Each structure stands twice: as structure tokens, then as C-alpha cells.
Amino acid sequence: MGLRLKIEGSETINLPETSIVQVKFGADIPHDSNARSTDLGSTILITGKILTAVDGEAADDTSKIARWSLVPAENSDCYRKVQIDVVNASQIVRQISIPNAFVVDYEEDFTDETGAGVFTLLIKQKKDKMANLKFEGGFSGE
Amino acid sequence: MGFRLKVEGPSTIELGTTIVTGVKFRTDIPHDSNARSTDMGSTVTITGKILTAVDGDPFDSTRQLGLWALVPAEKSDCYRKVSVEVIAASQVVRKYTYPNAFVVDYKEDYGDVEGVGSFTLTIKQKKDKMAQVAVEGGYSVS
Numbered sequence: 487m488g489l490r491l492k493i494e495g496s497e498t499i500n501l502p503e504t505s506i507v508q509v510k511f512g513a514d515i516p517h518d519s520n521a522r523s524t525d526l527g528s529t530i531l532i533t534g535k536i537l538t539a540v541d542g543e544a545a546d547d548t549s550k551i552a553r554w555s556l557v558p559a560e561n562s563d564c565y566r567k568v569q570i571d572v573v574n575a576s577q578i579v580r581q582i583s584i585p586n587a588f589v590v591d592y593e594e595d596f597t598d599e600t601g602a603g604v605f606t607l608l609i610k611q612k613k614d615k616m617a618n619l620k621f622e623g624g625f626s627g628e
Numbered sequence: 629m630g631f632r633l634k635v636e637g638p639s640t641i642e643l644g645t646t647i648v649t650g651v652k653f654r655t656d657i658p659h660d661s662n663a664r665s666t667d668m669g670s671t672v673t674i675t676g677k678i679l680t681a682v683d684g685d686p687f688d689s690t691r692q693l694g695l696w697a698l699v700p701a702e703k704s705d706c707y708r709k710v711s712v713e714v715i716a717a718s719q720v721v722r723k724y725t726y727p728n729a730f731v732v733d734y735k736e737d738y739g740d741v742e743g744v745g746s747f748t749l750t751i752k753q754k755k756d757k758m759a760q761v762a763v764e765g766g767y768s769v770s
Contacts, residue, residue, distance in 0.1 A: 558759065590657045594722065
């Protein structure tokens with residue numbers, strides 16, 4: 487499966503299928519509710535590789551994600567538009583748009599045994615804007 | 629991947645690629661927030677080897693890290709400037725700079741089966757000085 491990540495805000499971050507390893511989408515609803523709860527949220531976990539540029543090509547955009555995770559809440563730039571595409575056999579299996587996403591966790595991991603680092607990004611949609619989250623898919627693309 | 633750690637305080641501690649084996653960078657934000665929280669911190673965990681000097685080489689400065697971990701909070705010396713570089717293929721993939729870092733955890737581990745010890749250092753940036761944290765990367769090693 488090819489996974490693509492696009493983040494739009496004060497700058498654009500593009501990470502293609504060579505970088506993104508895993509995407510986990512979750513709808514957060516209280517498990518102890520007796521009837522449908524209005525307390526609805528959405529969390530997305532994205533895992534990918536931090537690649538080193540070779541042959542003079544430009545560095546990947548992962549360092550921009552690290553800087554996004556450090557944007558203080560006072561700055562409107564902490565909310566960005568995130569789009570995730572799950573592409574398989576020329577079909578867009580899922581296209582998830584999170585228009586007001588903010589970072590709740592970010593981690594980078596490097597060891598001397600691997601040639602590439604690993605990043606883990608956990609984002610949420612702003613809870614009062616949950617209606618704007620788009621969950622599409624099942625159409626041809628490419 | 630290679631790592632370089634530099635701690636600047638009353639004395640400078642420099643640990644190079646032969647010593648540092650792993651770096652983990654993390655942005656700490658409360659996971660249960662409904663919108664972007666102002667409660668943000670940043671943590672770096674560094675793991676490495678404690679080498680024994682042979683052939684009259686000078687001892688590595690890992691002992692200085694242990695001494696830093698023991699500096700009481702009353703002394704200004706407990707805050708030091710830390711920079712960590714992640715280097716691969718002549719590129720600086722990341723450079724983290726924490727101008728007011730303090731130690732939250734320090735561990736040294738020795739066993740009778742290994743020839744070297746290992747250390748784990750966890751540092752945080754002083755939380756009210758988060759704006760000074762810098763994440764750079766994607767340029768050639770000068």
C-alpha cells in the first residue's frame with residue numbers, strides 16, 4: 487500500500503510513499519457510554535522514515551514536522567490541514583482530510599544500527615470542528 | 629548513522645560517533661487535549677557506550693555527564709546548553725539545540741559479559757524557555 491501525507495499551513499509538507507510506513511486512524515468515543523455520546527474525537531497516528539538525502543537531492547520534509555510539533559498554542563500556525571491518501575492498484579482506498587489538525591505527540595528515533603531514523607506523529611482534529619473532517623475513498627486516482 | 633553530543637556549561641562535554649548509539653527526540657503534549665494545548669515540553673534521550681581508555685588515550689567524558697546529573701537545582705550550573713547532531717552520508721539529518729537543558733534521568737549500566745558500559749541520559753528543555761528549542765537539519769556537514 488502506498489501512503490502519502492500532505493500538510494498545509496504556513497508551509498507545505500509532502501511525504502511520499504517512500505517515507506510513510508504506517509497510518510492508524512481512530513475515532514475516539516467514550517467506551518463506557520450507554521447511548522451514542524456527543525463526545526467524539528479523532529486521532530491519527532502516522533509512522534515514517536527519516537531519510538538521508540544523497541546525490542545532492544533536497545532533504546525530506548520530516549524536519550518541518552518536528553518544527554510544527556513545537557509551534558506554541560498561541561500561534562494560529564499550530565493548526566494545519568492534513569491529508570492522507572491510501573493508494574493501492576490505482577485506487578484511492580482512503581482519502582482522509584483533517585482540516586484543523588494539531589499535534590499531540592511527536593517522536594524521532596535514531597540508532598547507530600539503522601541507516602534511517604523513524605518518526606511517529608500523533609495528530610487530532612480540533613474537537614469542535616469534527617464535522618469538517620472528511621473521510622473519503624473508493625475512487626480511482628493516480 | 630552517527631551522533632555527536634555537545635554539552636556546554638562550566639566545562640564542555642563532547643561525545644562523538646564512537647560513543648553515542650541512539651537519540652530519541654520527543655515533543656510532550658497532553659494526549660487528552662481537545663485543542664492545541666499550551667502545556668508543551670520537549671525531551672531528548674541519548675544512549676551510548678562507556679568506553680575504557682587504552683594505549684594511554686584520555687578517558688571519554690561520560691563521567692562528566694554523571695556529575696552533571698548530580699548538580700543540585702540550587703546551582704545555575706544544572707542548566708546547560710546541549711546540541712545533538714544526527715549525521716548520515718555527509719548530511720546533518722538533524723541538529724537539536726536545547727539552550728537550557730536539565731537532566732531528568734541518568735543511568736549507567738555495567739555487566740560482566742560486556743567490555744563496555746552503557747549510559748542513558750534523558751534531558752528536557754526548561755519549560756518556560758521552550759521557544760528557544762531549535763530543530764534544524766538537511767544540510768551538508770561543514
